[in-house]
Structure formats: C-alpha cells, structure tokens
Amino acid sequence: MKYQQTPFRKNASLNQQGGIQKTFPLFCFLSKYGFYLAINLVLVLGLVACTNKVPRNSQPNNTSSPNQESNLTFFDVTLEQADEDGRPVWRVKAKQAQYTKEKQIGEAKSPYGELYQDGKIVYQVTAEKADIEQDGKQLFLRGKIVATDPVNGIVLRGNELEWRPQEDLLIMRNQINGNHKQLQAVAQEAKVKTREQRMELSGGVVAKSVDPQTQMRTEHLIWQIKEEKLIGDRPVQIDRYKNNQISDRARGNAAEFNLKTQVAFLQKNAQIELLEPPMQIASNSMIWNMKAENVITNSPIRIFHKVEKLTVTANQGEMKIPQKIAYLTGNVNAIGQRRQTLNAQKMTWYLEKKLLEAQGNVAYQQANPPVNFKGEKAVGNLQTENIVVSGGSGNRVVTEIIPRSRE
Template sequence: MKQEADKDQDKRGPGNQGGIKIHSPLFFLWQFLNVSPIKANWFCLPLTLLLIVGLVACSGKSSKNQANNSGSSGQNTDSNLTFYGVAFEQFDEVGRPIWKVNAKEAKYTKEKQIGQAENPYGELYQDGQVVYQIKAERADIEEDGKQLFLKGKIVATDPRNGIVLRGNELEWRPNEDLLIVRNQLNGTHKQLQAVAQEARVKTRQQRMEFSGGVVANSADPQLQMRTEHLIWHIKEEKLIGDRPVQIDRYKNNQITDRGRGNATEINLKTKIATVTKNAQLELLDPPMQIASNSMTWNMNAETVTTNSPVRVFHKAENVTVTANQGEMKIPQKTVYLTGNVNAIGQRRQSLKSRTLTWYLDNKLVEAQGNVVYRQVDPPLNFTGETAVGNLQTENIVVKGGNTGGRVVTEIIPQERAKGQ
C-alpha cells in the first residue's frame, strides 16, 4: 500500500499544485471502503498499520451508531464518512492558497459529492494574501474546488479594513474575485453600517455592492440611505446609488434634511452628496423644498447648489420661486437664484427678474435686472431695474436703477384684470 501511495505522490510531483488537501488520519478509510474520494490532492501524516485498522473499526462502529440513532433506514454507511480534526485547503495553479478551512468534524456524502464541515473557521485568499477571515455553523465544499459555500450563522471579517459581514449564506468564487454574502446580510464598519439581502465584494478593488432592501447608515456625516441597490467604494470612501434613493440627514439623532433622487453619489470624506434625476431636498428649518434635475448637497458647509433649472417652495409662506440655477445657504437661511427668476405668492402676485436674493428670516426679496412685478388685487404692474420688499404681503418697492431708467407703472382696468 505504501509503495502505491509513493507512486501516486511521484505522479503528482512537488508543490501540491491546483488541488484541495484534506488533512486527517482517516484518509486511509477511502482505500478500505473503496469509495472514490474528492478529485484533489490529499495529504496525511504517516500512521502505523495497526492504528489504521483501529480507526477503520471505530469509524465503522460510529457510522452504524449514527445511523441507528437517527432512525434512518436503508442508508449505505459506506457512502457517508466522518472525519475529525480536518483542514480543507484549496490552491491555485501556481500553488498559492485560495482558501483554508479548519473543522473539528467533517462529513463526505458520495451521492452529493459534497464535503460538509461543522463549525468551520479559516481564511479566504486572493493573490496569496488573506482577504477575509470566516467562520460559520456549516461549510459545503464542491467537488471541483472552484467554489466554497458556507451556510449557517456566518461571520466574515476583512482584516485589512475591519469590515465585518454577517449573513446566513456565503459563497467564495476566487476565480471571479467575488465574495457573496446573502440572506439577512448585516455589514458593520467604523464608517458605515448596512443591512440588505445580499452583498457582493470584489476583494481586489475593495468594492462592495449591496442589493435588496438596502438600509445604510453613515456615522460621519450622520446619514441614513434607503434604496434597492448601493455600491460602496471602500478605499475612495464613496457611496453610489443607481436606483431611487432616500437620504435622511441627522443632527443629534434628529432628522434635519431629507433628500431624494433616482441616482446619487456621496463622498464620505468630503461630505458632499450629488443627487441627480428628479432630485429633491426637503428642509425642516426653514420648511423648504428644493427640486431640480441635479443638485450638490454640501453637508459640511450646509449648502445646496444646482446648475440646472430649480424650483424652491416655502411651505409656510406658500411662495414658489423658479430659476435657471440657484444656491441655498441653510444656516444663513438665504437663497440665491439666477436666470429667468419667477417668484409667485399665495395670491398669485409675481416678481420676475434676472437675479433674486431671498432672505427667509426677514421674509425679504431683492430682485435685479428687468424686474416685472405684478399683483392681482388691486390689478397693476411695475417694471424697473430693481425691487425690494415682502412678496407675501405685496409690499414691493420697484426702482429704475442707477442709469436713469424710470419705473413704469401700469394700472390694469378691472374688466381687463378679470379677463386675464
């Protein structure tokens, strides 16, 4: 038997290339029970023939006892083998490890061609380096050794950045550089915490993709994101959403602002969020709503900027202002609007201009450039170069400007006003 084993070793050559190794004294059971082992390279410590015979007898008794205790009938004990103190190892074509899993107990089922390890723990490797440390209740290993499956309460830890992933299923595809953790996923990190149905990790790129009921919480800035798909570029500290997303911003654990859009990118380092495609931001103080096709939300400076057509609505005053672009400084409660500005009040009074500065605390507007003010009751129009006043109370002063221009006042007859 030893000579045959030596011949097999000579055929394989040094290096244990491209195979899986299972270290266990019970390896020799394969030859006694005439069961085809997993197609891979095997290794075991040298044992005396007497010890081998003893292990075979113990294994046989153990298998029979387990079958009797389980109450199953017609089970072929030769097709189920149990190993103790097992180390599963898989190597790539150049002999580098791609996973190592240790277990106190492991079972091999001939019919399913799967090795099942109880309470396994070990490492996942990429390019010969540890990328995740893993443990679980049970591990299923495919025969060809190309994929590793873990099932049960799984914990996977990235030693490089401290990310911890928990779930009920883990799949490692080293050839694709892909780690999948699914089924009630919970991920934690000093910068981000997330729950989802699944996470897909590209270990080389340090890129994580969450999908299915994603709720992600950022510590700094204090945010919560809700979406169906979220990409986390770990090194760049960026979150990218390509589906409808809701972003809640907190201060002292209280929501202060809420953003929405069909796509978003958040730079956790600069604390700047770019929201696009039906972007919308709601503020609680002051009670404002800002809508645009694209906006930049600087959470450090507490500003909102848009270079796209924008609509600003003040809920309490019922005033709406539209423009080609705008900026809001939240702490100063000031809005700056530029290009085709049109402000409309509750009683349909309107103010048009090239630019408009809106001081929310003072309820004051300052308009410049081709100003046209119109009110319905009493019906009249004013045109000039500048205007200052309270749009809500219809207390507006229109001036001609510094170039000698005059204010034009138009008093609209009642019959004409009704027809407008």
C-alpha cells in the same frame, strides 16, 4: 505539516472490533471535490463514525435501506486549494467535519477559513457550523457566516458565502449585515471585488453612516471602499439626522455620496426636503454639502416654502441652510399665494426676514388691485404685497395700472 494532494483509492476499508469489515466511499468523495485533508491520528485510533454502526457481536448486514445515509466524521480537518502558481486561494480548517454520501456535502463545526487573492489574505471566515462544497474553482459555505476583511476592517455577516478566486469575486447572500467604521449596511446580497476594493449591495439596501449621521435606502448600492464613495444607480433616499431626528431628506433616481467630504450628488428628479426652514428644493441635479450645510445646482431649480406657500424658480441657485438664505440666478420667478409675481435676473431670498431682493429687468405684478411695476431693482415682502421697485442708474420706474373689466 504540509499536505499535498495524492491519488486516492476509490474505497477505504476500516476494521472494527469483532472482525467485521465496513467499506466507505471515502477517497472517491475526496478525489471528486479536490479536498486536501489533514487527518490526525484519530483515524488510526478508529474515530470514524457512520450512521450504519455495527454492534460488537453482530453479523455484517449486506443489505442496506435506500433511505439510510452514510456519514463519515473527521477531526482537525484542513481543506486547501492552490492556483496554477502554487499560491493558496483558500484554506478552511475545522475541528470536526462530517461527510454525507447521499447529499455529497461536508458539514463542518466551528470552521475557520482564509480566502486568498494574489497570495494574500483578503477575507477571514468563521462560523459556528457550515455546509462546505468545493470543486477546485469555487468554494461554498452555508450557515451563520462571518467574513472579515483584515485590511479595510469590513465585517460581513450572512448565511451563504461563495468564493470565486478566478473572477476575483466574493458573494455573500441571505440577510447580509455589514459593519465598518464608516458604514453599517443591511441587504440581501453583497458582491465584493477584492482587487478593485468594490462592493455591490442589492435587495432592500439600508446603509447608515456615522459621520455625518445619514441613512440611505435603495435596491442597489455600490461602495467604492478605497475612494470612500457610495453610488446608487436606482431610486435612492437619503435621510440626514440631527440629535437622532430626521432633519433633511433627499431623493433622486441616482446619487453619489462621498463619505469623506460628506457631499451628496443627486441626479434625475432630485429633491431635498428641509425641516428648518420648511422647504422643498427640486432640480434635475443638485450638490448637497452636508458639512457646509448648503445646496447648489447649475440646473433649473424650484424652491417651495411650505408655510408661506411661496414658490421661486430660476435657472440655477444656492441654498445656505443655517443662514436661511437662497441665491437665485437667471429667469427668476417668484409666485405668491394670491398669484402675485416678481420676476428678475437675480434674486436673494432672506427666508427668516421674509424679504426678497431682486435685480435686473424687474417686473412685479399683482391681481388685486391689478397693477404692474417694472424697473431695475425691487425689495419687499411678496406675501404682504409690500414691494418697492426702483429704476436705478437714472432709469425710470414704469407703472401700469390695469383697470377692472366691467361686467
């Protein structure tokens, strides 16, 4: 049956047994909040309750305590709201609803709701019990709420829901838990733009992806649902897992993670820590390809080997994690634990072999004994100070022996 809004009288009188008449501000409430109510024949049967129940043989009491609350209970209730074109913007059904006059709020049991945008359902809402408010422009639900996006398969759980159809905005608050085939997330608040298919999570955000197995922590995260991207515009931490153990960890003041390609773009004080090999990679911006397991940057880079205490800097570089090889280009400078240095224009670092291969304007220097070598190529182990410098193309190697100063 289709229910249309009709003018209501400000009061409705219901006759109870014993000839006693009680008056309730029913239609005043319904008119104020713009509810469309489908009330079954249970009203005709007298299934309306209030806290001021009158016994069958009692006399009417014209005085009421200001502390008493008047409740009205309805069964099989439907609340509807339409836009200017007559298209629904929300519809909420409940098996039972109770209105409290003093609180001016409706309490519904087992409500089921549908939220519409452009005449199409964008979210389906269920709850065990919810407090409902509406003013014609906004719908509020409070309680243990479950909101489901039937198109994208997103399920949001929280304790407060606000639907603003004119703003194309759904807000879930208070201990948000979201689930999707690609992502699970917890936060304090979620804002969903249904037309844009965009969700903003804020407040202690922890987002976990299944493939690859990662976890993101930040205070504000944007999920572009259609593009399958996560964007963090605040300090963010990304943990990569293998066999349920953290294998790599990345940090940055901003990050973008593509769930489909499994590529993370880290910006502003970006840093990646690898468990194997035990290294720290730092740059102002880096591309971390989790599927290919490599790190690429066109910005100045610094790589530190935690065990060998070897640091290499360059203008740009690439790290292939499974192969344990680093390729560095532009003003490459390798510094060992005893301050021995190897400079070049290009360098390949074979971490497993503990071997450096350098090309272009090579310069090697060590402190003990003090010696400098210059050439076009160099290969060797910087930690053991076993470096071979060659001239290449007929160029001669320049060797400089620095005598010790006398005290």
